[in-house]
Every structure is written in C-alpha cells, then in structure tokens.
Amino acid sequence: MxxxxxxxxxxxxxxxxxxxxxxxxxxxxxxxxxxxxxxxxxPLSGVDTAGLTFAGISGWCGTAHVLAVMPWNRKAGSVS
Structure with missing residues (x-):
C-alpha cells in the first residue's frame, strides 16, 4: 500500500x-x-486490531518493544 x-x-x-x-x-x-x-x-482503543492498524499506517510496530521489556524476554538479573 x-x-x-x-x-x-x-x-x-x-x-x-x-x-x-x-x-x-x-x-x-x-x-x-x-x-x-x-x-x-x-476510537483506536476500541479496535481489536489497533496495533496492526497503527503499524500499517505508521511503519512502526510497538509489539517488539513490548516483548523486549517483558520479564520472560530478559536475561536473569537485567533491569532494562
């Protein structure tokens, strides 16, 4: 597109x-x-696919950022 x-x-x-x-x-x-x-x-918050919609329009996906800060995606002892 x-x-x-x-x-x-x-x-x-x-x-x-x-x-x-x-x-x-x-x-x-x-x-x-x-x-x-x-x-x-x-309101975008009411759209189930809001993240995908935003990513498609903006070219930026926040999912990778969210996953990066989740505790199960960090090395033991890391704080970031």
Whole structure:
C-alpha cells in the first residue's frame, strides 16, 4: 500500500462529495472537545486490531518493544 499526500482542500471536496469518509481515531472525550464536522468517531482503543492498524499506517510496530521489556524476554538479573 502506498500513502499519497492529500491537501486540505482536495480532502474537503472529496469528503463533501461522499468519496471519502473522515475517521477520527481519538478517544471520545477528545472528539467531544473538538472535531472536524462530519468526522466519524471510532476510537483506536476500541479496535481489536489497533496495533496492526497503527503499524500499517505508521511503519512502526510497538509489539517488539513490548516483548523486549517483558520479564520472560530478559536475561536473569537485567533491569532494562
């Protein structure tokens, strides 16, 4: 998958035409404080595959970091 840039005006036009949907992945309280009109609230924390979604979009996977700090993945006596 290749991500391409999208300028604000083109995004607004495509959202208005129904070609695109804007999904706001912030938590409900953040969405409640402010959001772009017409945005759909879908907090990332509520998505079962949130980690995979984030990794695919960002190119960074936190799973390796989490596994590295788990006690069963450390040498005896290490603190990191």
């Amino acid at each position: 290749t991500l391409t840039g999208l300028d604000p005006q083109t995004a607004a036009d495509r959202i208005k035409s129904g070609e695109l949907k804007l999904v706001d992945i912030r938590e409900a309280d953040e969405y409640g404080r402010e959001h772009i009109g017409g945005a759909i609230s879908l």
